[in-house]
Amino acid sequence: MLDLKKEDIDGILIRYNVSLEKEMTPDEAAEELYPKDELIYPIAKAIYEGEEDDVIDGLKAAIDAGKNPIALINDALMVGMGVVSQLYDEGIIFLPNVMMSADAMLDGIEYCKDQTDEVPEPKGxxxxxxxxxxxxxxxxxxxxxxxxxxxxxxxxxxxxxxxxxxxxxxxxxxxxxxxxxxxxxxxxxxxxxxxxxxxxxxxxxxxxxxxxxxxxxxxxxxxxxxxxxxxxxxxxxxxxxxxxxxxxxxxxxxxxxx
Ligand code: B12
CATH class of the missing domain: 3.40.50.280 (Cobalamin-binding domain)
Structure with a gap:
């Protein structure tokens, strides 16, 4: 007699289309898309969740760890917004979520801009x-x-x-x-x-x-x-x-x- 666990049986049933894979929740789908970097992950997650305060906390931590605030706009905030855009395009999340994320993103951009005290010569x-x-x-x-x-x-x-x-x-x-x-x-x-x-x-x-x-x-x-x-x-x-x-x-x- 084969000694199969419940997870193994579920896996086999899914593989042979006898049963459907459990549908992912939006949060689970987002989790799969977040970057794995431990400083960037919380920022991207906070953008998806539309939590402005967590975005700022994440940015603070990354800047304290030596990341450049302006580079974080592309490397962290944009990555989080990328997750939101993808899930919205796939119909997994809806406009109200996107609006909250967009607001959190804009707060994040403002914060990053405020954190740089380099005042370069105006060029044009x-x-x-x-x-x-x-x-x-x-x-x-x-x-x-x-x-x-x-x-x-x-x-x-x-x-x-x-x-x-x-x-x-x-x-x-x-x-x-x-x-x-x-x-x-x-x-x-x-x-x-x-x-x-x-x-x-x-x-x-x-x-x-x-x-x-x-x-x-x-x-x-x-x-x-x-x-x-x-x-x-x-x-x-x-x-x-x-x-x-x-x-x-x-x-x-x-x-x-x-
Ligand atoms: C966020 C979002 C919103 C937010 C916007 C918040 C905000 N403050 O911006 C809210 C919820 C308000 C919104 C509203 C609407 N949205 Co909307 N939205 C999006 C979403 C999910 C992401 C857009 C985004 O911010 N991307 C991230 C930014 C960073 O990307 P970006 O602006 O393109 O910029 C990048 C580059 O293009 C480049 N770039 C940009 N500009 C420039 C300029 C220069 C010079 C250079 C060099 C580079 C450059 O730099 C950036 C990256 O490095 C997209 C889906 C998607 N996949 O894009 C839909 C999307 C743009 N929205 C869409 C629609 C239809 C709407 C609504 C009409 C929905 C509705 N039914 O009411 C309204 C629009 C009302 C209006 N009159 O504008 C459609 C547009 C379809 C089309 N092709 O015409 C999209 C594509 C969704 C879809 N798949 O249907 N939306």
Whole structure:
């Protein structure tokens, strides 16, 4: 007689489709996706749980252990938000969870920004915004934080920013670069309007665009567009402009995939 435990029998029944695997709860699904690093894990988990205080505690601990606050935006906060995005896309969690996580993420970004006392020489102004009609501002906030951390003056026009406000700000601030973020296929067309209105006024400033909905093919359709996949590309694009000028073709050559 075979000596099988209950777990073995369950395993066999699942393997041969006699019985279905127990459905995972959202928390269990999240647990499988968290990074294993002992400093990053609690931050990612707190983002998923939407617990602002735990996010800050986790960040404090990581900074005390020697992690760079600005690097933690990408290496911990973004990782937590990645878990949330994946579970939301898979229909495992819903909008209210996402909103709580997004708020915790934004608090975390603010905290990280406050923890760095490096005050680099201002290198030039960048105007950042989220496309008209679009409230998704997490990516834009990361872009703005990384630009500031790299010594650029950021004029942050916020989310759901009317096209005309972008144009006014560009006329007033004379930035070396404008950034746009769009997470929805319906809102990204505002970038084309920004592009056309800038050109009507004879302003040829590079317009770096990114965000979930946007891709290189779309951004290449308008004259001033330069596509950026990662938030970390924004300071690289700005540095490139300082070093090599603001020619859109040169920027596309450097930053677009060929
Ligand atoms: C969080 C979230 C929300 C939050 C937003 C909170 C906030 N303050 O931002 C809340 C709950 C409010 C929300 C609301 C809605 N959402 Co929503 N949301 C998301 C979710 C889950 C994650 C988005 C996110 O923050 N990602 C993380 C950030 C960091 O990514 P990111 O902005 O793309 O930025 C990265 C890069 O793109 C890059 N980047 C960004 N900008 C730039 C700029 C430059 C210059 C550069 C170089 C790089 C760069 O840097 C970042 C990484 O390094 C996505 C799902 C998904 N998988 O994306 C849906 C998603 C974007 N939402 C969606 C929808 C439909 C909505 C709602 C309409 C839902 C509703 N029925 O009400 C509303 C929108 C209302 C409106 N008018 O905008 C859809 C959009 C579908 C589409 N393609 O059009 C998505 C894709 C979900 C889905 N699969 O259907 N949402």
């Amino acid at each position: 102004t960048v105007v950042c915004h989220v496309a008209e009609g679009d409230v998704h501002d997490i990516g834009k906030n990361i872009v703005a934080a990384l630009l500031r951390a790299n010594g650029f003056d950021v004029v942050d026009l916020g989310r759901d920013c009317p096209v005309d406000e972008v144009i006014e700000a560009v006329e007033k601030e004379k930035p070396i670069l404008v950034t746009g973020t769009a997470l929805m296929t319906t809102t990204m067309y505002a970038f084309k309007e920004v592009n056309d209105k800038l050109l009507e006024k004879g302003i040829k400033v590079p317009f770096a665009c990114g965000g979930g909905a946007v891709n290189q093919d779309f951004v290449s359709q308008y004259e001033l567009g330069v596509y950026g996949e990662e938030a970390a590309d924004a300071p690289k694009i700005a540095e490139f402009i300082l070093a090599s000028g603001d020619g859109i073709e040169k920027l596309r050559e450097e930053f677009h995939k060929h």
